[in-house]
Structure formats: structure tokens, C-alpha cells
Amino acid sequence: MPDAPRHADWMAALAAHYDDARQRYPGERLLVMFDIDGTITDIRAMILDVLRQYDRAHQTEHFRHLTLGDITVSDNRIEGLLNSLPIPAPQHAQIADWFSANRWTPEAIYRSHRPYHGVLEVIRWFQLQPNTFVGLNTGRPEAVREMTLRSLNALGDIYRVSFPNELLFMNPGGWGGDVLASKVAGVRYFQAAGYRVIAFVDNEPENLAAIEAADPDHEILLLHADTIFDSRRERMPSQAIGGDSYALTSLLEKGEIPGKIQLVWHAVNSARRIEEFLQARVHWGEFDVRRDPFSGALVTRQYSYTAVPPVSREETAPLLSDTLERLKKAGKGVKLDLRAGLETVDEVLALTRAAGFDGTGLWFNGRIERLLEDGFHKLSVAYPAAILQCSIDFLAPLILGTPAKAKEILDMLTGWGLNRFSVRWQTLNKRQIIRQMEGWGLEVNIFEIPNLEQFLKATLLLPRSITADFIHPGLQEPPAAP
């Protein structure tokens, strides 16, 4: 038997199959079933962790230089790993016994769980779709149910993923029970609970084969997580599609942006980009407001005149007054980044009033040290309905480290009229920070997103808004980089 077909993109296959099931079974509860170990979590992290525990407990150094990349077997084949290391053979049995006794302790499960890159976002995406569920079908026994749920939910939390108890099926046969029968029983369990199982992701070819045999009509798409596995590759059902990375881009090509996220086209500024924006479906456009040093007029220009001097005196940036009028007529939302700060506020307000803006279509962004309390206050008095935003990068370590102090500062800023807080996507621990901000009831904007994959990941957090250059192709082709 040949290897399973190496589909260029197993996630694209899953998306297509899901689409198909949606149309074929409207109103039904669709369920995508995942194995856990080697499929969602990287079992190697647990193996490495337990072996290091061994070294510590026995004051040995067998695994001192062992890395994740060295581990090519599952936890059931630890002897294979020991044979590949310079460890005296007589010690293997003792290590293997200790490993077996310690690998599935609650501490080991909790401490060493590491999800594969992207898998929690893929799960989140399905959980966001109407009438769509993710079920877990694992060979782990009931004995570790509580710890399994606790550790997976801890991992999932910042991705907004949750795994409810009733959607976890475990091996009724206990440790070493018949896993193949258990996998099939899992399908029957979900079906009996009223779900239509449409796909199954597992890293063991023989588990996929067991499901195939139990599903003569091939309703369940079989996806092989090509990580590490014990069963022979020859056991792979010919229908199975293999993959080793969970990429959102292929999964979401057909999907809509979830929720009601306000999308903002970053740095519209130039005359050409303004024309593109006027044709685009994206409602909000962001403009950098600066003062032209020659004419003294307010213009929209991406770079400061000091950092990037004009090529010649003839170079002209679009006048803010003209741009505002055109955008108002087109019914577009305008986000103004007041780069020049406080000294421009009165003039900006005069121009927005002249263009007929009433506040609902306006959004102001500025640095707190440039606009100051005075600037934000003026803007919020003039336009109480407008969005007033600043970046909170400077607060990031405090939000996680001393949240009470951070909250005091945020309270001060909301007192100035600020009602939207912007988080750079590259910020360390951004998901925890965004989680905390939302816990405080504050609206978050995400900005500086490098590519479509990251953009899609950001949408799964359902922030209030996202400012990006890279707009989802289903909404609008991204403009070329400047």
C-alpha cells in the first residue's frame, strides 16, 4: 500500500469538506473530532519533561543534552529512545519503569502540555462557527479526565478555546484498553448525543483505519497529523489526508471574518491609496495627520517630514480638508492619527465639522505624550460619540505584572475620554494582555499585523477592531506595500 496521499493542504481539504457538510446537513450539529496526544499536544514535551525529572530524582545526566528534535517515538516506545542514547543497557529497564510510573501523573500532564503551533486557532475557528463543535476522542482513560480537561482548558484559555466535559470521550477500557475499539466507541458516543461527526484528526494511522472501517459511507474525513506515531504507516487508510501544520489561511479562505470586528485600513494617506480605499468594502481608513512644513496646511502623510523629507518642494500630500470631504460624501469612517499632537487639535476639529462629521464616523488616535489630557479632552467634548484611542504598549508589562497599578492608569485615561486601547500584535504575551483588558471591560484594537495568517489569528480573539495593511482577500485585496 502506498503512503497516504500527501495533499498539499489538509486544512484546505477540511475546509472544503466542512463547507460541503454545512450545505448537505443544514441545521445539524456538526462535529470535528480530534485525538489529543500527538495531534493537539506535542507528546515529546511530556517525554522530555519526565526524563529530566528522572535525571533530577536520580542525580544522573542521561538526558542533559536531549532535545525535542531527538525524540521520534511516542511515550509507548521509550525503549527505542533509550537505545538511541549512550546509556548503559542494564539501566534501560529501570529508566523505562520509572518513566511508565511517572509519565501520566497529574503533575506531568499539567506541566508539560504543549499544543502544536496553530491547532488551538483551528479549533477556535470551528467553535466560532454556528452549530459546529469540536469533540475530543482520546485513548487516555477516565482516570485522567479531570486533569485532561484542566490542562487543555488552561492552554486554550487565551485562545478563547474551551473543552467541555461532555465533548471529551475517553478510553472506557482504562490504561492499555483496546484503543481502536475505543476510538470507534467515541464516534458512536458523539453520534448518539446528536452530533454529526464530519472529520477525525489523529496521529496514529491505525486509529484512522479503525474509523474508516466503522464508516462505510466515508462521511468522516480522515486527517492524519503527521507528527510521531507508533502504528505502521501501511495501516493508513487510502482516503486519509496527511498534514503536519495547522494553517489558518487555507482553512479560512472560504470563511467570513467572525463577529463584528471593525476593520481599519492602515495608512491610507496617499492620493492613490485614497482612491483604492474609496472602492474598498472596508469601512474605516486610517490617516496620519501632519503639518506640511512649507504650506503649513494639515495633510495626510505616512512619514514625518523630519524622518523622510519631501523629495522636492513640489511633492504634495493630500490636504486633510479635501480628504475629509470626500470620505464624508462616500460614507466612510475616518480614523485620524494626530501625529503632530495637541497643537493641531483645534484645527482638526474645525475641519471635521466643516466636512459635516457628527462623531459616529470619527475615530481619533494619538500618543498620550503628544495629545496630553488637554487634547483628548477637547476631542471627547467635541465628539462624545467618536472613538478615542491610544496605544498601551507602554503598559504591557504592568498589565500582567501589577494589574492594579495598570488599571489605575487606564482609569485615568478613560477619565480623559479614551475609549479604545491599541495593542501591537508583536507585544509579548499579547493574548494574556488582551484577555485582561477585556476582563476590565475595555475595548481593544489590534495593530501592526505582519501577514494574513496573523491577521486571521487576531480575528479569532474577537477584538473590537483590527487595524491592518493586510486585509482578508474575501473582503478586499491588500494594497501593495509602500
Ligand SMILES: [Mg+2]
Ligand atoms: Mg495520538
